[in-house]
Amino acid sequence: MDLMKDYKTEVMTNEALQDLIGSWFPNPELDNVSKVEETTETEESSEETVKPSAPINPSLLEFSEEASQFLNISVKPEQLHSLMTQLKNNNDTQFDYLYCLSGVDWGEELGVVYHLESTTHRHRIVIKVNTIDRENPTLDTVSNIWQTANFHEREVYDFFGIKFNNHPHLKRLFLTDEWDGFPLRKDYVDEINMVIK
Amino acid sequence: METTTVNSNFKSEEYFINMGPQHPATHGVLRLILTIDGEIIKKVDPDLGYIHRSIEKMCERDSYQQIVHLTDRMDYLSSHINNEAVCLTVENALELEVPDRVKVIRTIIGELTRIASHCLWWGVSGMDVGALTTYFYGFRDREMINDIFEETCGARLTMNYNIPGGLMYDIHPNFIKRTKEFVAHFKTKIPEYDRLLTGNVIFQKRMKGVGILTKEDAISFGASGPVGRGSGFSCDVRKHHPYSALDKVTFNEALKTEGDSLARYEVRIQEMWESLSIIEQLIDNIPEGEYKVATKAVIKLPKGEYYQKVEAARGELGVYIISTGTKNPYRLKFRSPGFSNLSLLNHIAVGGKIGDLVATMATLDIVVPDIDR
Numbered sequence: 001m002d003l004m005k006d007y008k009t010e011v012m013t014n015e016a017l018q019d020l021i022g023s024w025f026p027n028p029e030l031d032n033v034s035k036v037e038e039t040t041e042t043e044e045s046s047e048e049t050v051k052p053s054a055p056i057n058p059s060l061l062e063f064s065e066e067a068s069q070f071l072n073i074s075v076k077p078e079q080l081h082s083l084m085t086q087l088k089n090n091n092d093t094q095f096d097y098l099y100c101l102s103g104v105d106w107g108e109e110l111g112v113v114y115h116l117e118s119t120t121h122r123h124r125i126v127i128k129v130n131t132i133d134r135e136n137p138t139l140d141t142v143s144n145i146w147q148t149a150n151f152h153e154r155e156v157y158d159f160f161g162i163k164f165n166n167h168p169h170l171k172r173l174f175l176t177d178e179w180d181g182f183p184l185r186k187d188y189v190d191e192i193n194m195v196i197k
Numbered sequence: 198m199e200t201t202t203v204n205s206n207f208k209s210e211e212y213f214i215n216m217g218p219q220h221p222a223t224h225g226v227l228r229l230i231l232t233i234d235g236e237i238i239k240k241v242d243p244d245l246g247y248i249h250r251s252i253e254k255m256c257e258r259d260s261y262q263q264i265v266h267l268t269d270r271m272d273y274l275s276s277h278i279n280n281e282a283v284c285l286t287v288e289n290a291l292e293l294e295v296p297d298r299v300k301v302i303r304t305i306i307g308e309l310t311r312i313a314s315h316c317l318w319w320g321v322s323g324m325d326v327g328a329l330t331t332y333f334y335g336f337r338d339r340e341m342i343n344d345i346f347e348e349t350c351g352a353r354l355t356m357n358y359n360i361p362g363g364l365m366y367d368i369h370p371n372f373i374k375r376t377k378e379f380v381a382h383f384k385t386k387i388p389e390y391d392r393l394l395t396g397n398v399i400f401q402k403r404m405k406g407v408g409i410l411t412k413e414d415a416i417s418f419g420a421s422g423p424v425g426r427g428s429g430f431s432c433d434v435r436k437h438h439p440y441s442a443l444d445k446v447t448f449n450e451a452l453k454t455e456g457d458s459l460a461r462y463e464v465r466i467q468e469m470w471e472s473l474s475i476i477e478q479l480i481d482n483i484p485e486g487e488y489k490v491a492t493k494a495v496i497k498l499p500k501g502e503y504y505q506k507v508e509a510a511r512g513e514l515g516v517y518i519i520s521t522g523t524k525n526p527y528r529l530k531f532r533s534p535g536f537s538n539l540s541l542l543n544h545i546a547v548g549g550k551i552g553d554l555v556a557t558m559a560t561l562d563i564v565v566p567d568i569d570r
Contacts, residue, residue, distance in 0.1 A: 067499070067501030067502060068503075069504065072502075097416050097419065098419060099419055099506070099513065099532060100515050100517060100530065104519065115515070115517070115532075119432075146419070147540075147541075147544070148418045148419030148540060151537070151540035152536075152537075152540075155536075173245055173246070174246030174249045175246060175249075183251060184251075184253065194254075
């Protein structure tokens, strides 16, 4: 069946993705160490990829595959937008399908988790960004990269109180404007409506 | 132009009207704030939350067996598939291999659920554009599926048949016979659907070229299910990330490239044929064996993060569980297909008329509890 040939699996291994994406945000301390020579055979084309013209705040991203089926990348809030733009636009990654955007209250920090998939290459990746500021948490919007983020970020703003810079229409989506507090935060208290076991 | 001079006494201005929250075409409690100029839509701003129950927050205090019973209240028309999504996530996290019998039964009932959901959609979408008869035809055939569910699962709508580790009970002795009867019956009915509605001139004019969504926009808006596939976006989770017994069957992904309301309509009609084919391939080959594997009374997922996506009747349903190793999830997020599909409504409705908005919403097939989780 020729229909089956479209349903291919991931072409880039997690290691190759990690090498490629890590090279976009070089840490200045490791810059002198030329470790790019010992690359695997799966990413022969990634050597020629154009590096971002102006890496914002040079420091390494944190990669992890522990306790998750995907490659997890933790990024600092100030690098988020430039990383996401690269992930969408780079020919080797092409993460054009943002299929899940979740707000998470990690206890100390508030964060957003982005699940991305490439409809061309069919590899998947998870991006995490956290902010320590619980009073006025602010992150950059990705709604100008993936339009689905518009509604998902409004949902996160509604339930976690995370504000998104440059969001076109950031107002509460489910709750009324005068609602007090952000219900999905762990420290949210509502003695009347919440059944706590 | 003459018309401008004739109308020069009338000022053209934009104004708001409410569509909903109580409106037959919104199929639930959804309020759309329309900015219109005459009858031309300038902006659609959905106002959500009328029936939000905060299922995600409730899940944080519940055990995994209890969570399953909340999920079929999200998209109640594909309740079985929602339950399956949570069960698969929990089973994957526990590295629990369910018997083949469970996988096959889950797939058959999942496809029956899809047909039942599409039957209802077909009935009400015909009604939305003024064809009342379709409603009765769709419900007549859906009734047979509900009877099968009632016998085996005990419920007709919110079935709760899946549990982590397998199924609540084994299938009813009549299940195979009645499912075969339904397949034979429904094969004669889909052509009837086509004769009644698909080829109808009025229906074609209401649907063709209305609410066009390009493939690039479909991907960018995270459209999934028939909405994405009507725009040529190959997004069938059953093909790309097969689960349960779906890797054992052959079927075609229904794809159209037009991206208009008619394409979304035709994708769903095609999907009903494909679902029938999947059921036919499996119904005679249900393996013998146990219908569940024993799990601990208190399920504790290992510390970590788990994501599972399934193809619900409306598109891609994702379950994202963050576990800290306790009996409750630390965070559970449902990526519901309706939420992403609704977010593109403004994009495809602007510039059209209010009547076209109704037709467009009919083919987006929105179920509001799925959005107001």
